[in-house]
Amino acid sequence: MVIQIVVTIGVVLFILPDIYSSYKKKNLTTFGALLWLFFWLIGLVIIWFPELIGLIGGLMGVERSIDALVYIAIVYLLYASLRQKISINELSKEITLLSRKLALKEVKEKRK
Numbered sequence: 001m002v003i004q005i006v007v008t009i010g011v012v013l014f015i016l017p018d019i020y021s022s023y024k025k026k027n028l029t030t031f032g033a034l035l036w037l038f039f040w041l042i043g044l045v046i047i048w049f050p051e052l053i054g055l056i057g058g059l060m061g062v063e064r065s066i067d068a069l070v071y072i073a074i075v076y077l078l079y080a081s082l083r084q085k086i087s088i089n090e091l092s093k094e095i096t097l098l099s100r101k102l103a104l105k106e107v108k109e110k111r112k
Contacts, residue, residue, distance in 0.1 A: 003047075007047055008048075019036050046069075
């Protein structure tokens with residue numbers, strides 16, 4: 001019971017305000033903010049009602065219910081890693097293009 005209260009207080013005091021401030025600073029889209037809010041609320045529901053883990057495990061057909069959550073977390077982390085890799089590659093291409101444009105601009109200015 002104590003861990004449930006501590007985690008809930010932590011989420012309410014630290015996570016939710018961080019999501020809100022990131023949304024207000026335009027670091028998160030509306031969809032992104034709602035998605036993070038959804039994940040954290042699902043986490044709180046599972047912490048307060050641990051029997052739901054058993055239902056999830058039963059639906060996934062695993063022997064130990066916590067394994068189902070671990071599998072879901074691994075798949076999500078791999079997906080998030082892929083999305084970050086794609087974003088980093090796109091940013092790298094943009095930086096390269098901007099660097100080339102600046103270099104060409106400097107060369108043209110020096111020739112004048």
